[in-house]
Amino acid sequence: MKMRLFVFSALLVSGFPFIITEVVDSFNACKDFFLEGQPPVIPDIILNSVSLDQNRYKLICQKYKEAYRFATLYDIENKIPVFSAYKYTGKGDFKRPRIKWMIESELDPPVAEMTVRTCANQAINEDYSNNTYNVNRGHLFPCCHAADVITAKSTFTLTNTVPQKKSFNELSWSRMEYETKNIMNTCKNNNNKVEAYVLTGAIPGNSKLKDKVNIPSYMWMAFCCYNRSENKWVSQAYWAQNIEEEKSENKIIHKDSLQKLKQFLDETWVRNVQLFKEDCTYE
Ligand SMILES: *[C@@H]1O[C@H](CO)[C@@H](O)[C@H](O)[C@H]1NC(C)=O
Numbered sequence: 001m002k003m004r005l006f007v008f009s010a011l012l013v014s015g016f017p018f019i020i021t022e023v024v025d026s027f028n029a030c031k032d033f034f035l036e037g038q039p040p041v042i043p044d045i046i047l048n049s050v051s052l053d054q055n056r057y058k059l060i061c062q063k064y065k066e067a068y069r070f071a072t073l074y075d076i077e078n079k080i081p082v083f084s085a086y087k088y089t090g091k092g093d094f095k096r097p098r099i100k101w102m103i104e105s106e107l108d109p110p111v112a113e114m115t116v117r118t119c120a121n122q123a124i125n126e127d128y129s130n131n132t133y134n135v136n137r138g139h140l141f142p143c144c145h146a147a148d149v150i151t152a153k154s155t156f157t158l159t160n161t162v163p164q165k166k167s168f169n170e171l172s173w174s175r176m177e178y179e180t181k182n183i184m185n186t187c188k189n190n191n192n193k194v195e196a197y198v199l200t201g202a203i204p205g206n207s208k209l210k211d212k213v214n215i216p217s218y219m220w221m222a223f224c225c226y227n228r229s230e231n232k233w234v235s236q237a238y239w240a241q242n243i244e245e246e247k248s249e250n251k252i253i254h255k256d257s258l259q260k261l262k263q264f265l266d267e268t269w270v271r272n273v274q275l276f277k278e279d280c281t282y283e
């Protein structure tokens, strides 16, 4: 059963630019964004590339300008992603694009032609405006990790964002994105090309933006790559609470092993999560 309705292309309906993308039954079509083609295993959420609760967890192969750019597992109940997955291959030479935030047309198909579209299944820009929580749209796949400007543009979809405390987004998380970019630039595959598999996710919290969009309690990130100069697979993980911070405090994001991140996810969210195939421990 394929659910590949191309509802429209990038039309402007009631003011939202839509991304042309694909809600799919399995991540097969965009498995290249996962190490060895294997998406994470998250009990009760995803197993063998397939959503275990198809009314709630939607698999999105993020397609933009005719190509798949990354993959997202989206929770339509909380209206935030569980994770976005992408392959880091070195940042391209471009400036942060100025682009309108897009939404996913297939999550909220129009009821009938010419009706005003309601977005019951996802967050929209208005959900973020004038909020009293001091949150803004935090990218999971950050545009500064994109290989080219088109891919950078593709990250500006609300299915790739969570309500993130502004100061956290702009200070420590942004530093972490910069730091990991430099570390991952040392990940070289056997063809001597920069290559790392990255997962960025959010743990749902207890409050909601506009009574609708869950504000995550934590955000996490992990990468797995081959390090040719050490001739081995390496991984690294980061996580932090989604709370405000001061410029002066220089908040430290937890930086630890993949194993420690799994332990943390066990205690705070879901037990027995597997993020990368064989936990990125190859010989
Ligand atoms: C946000 O607040 C401004 C100023 O208070 C107001 O003009 C605007 O209409 C508000 N926007 C929304 C979407 O509520």
Ligand SMILES: *[C@@H]1O[C@H](CO)[C@@H](O)[C@H](O)[C@H]1NC(C)=O
Binding pocket: 183, 184, 186, 187, 227, 228, 229, 230, 234
């Ligand atoms: C890869 O190995 C080099 C040389 O030992 C090291 O400097 C670099 O930090 C390593 N990169 C990663 C991601 O582990």
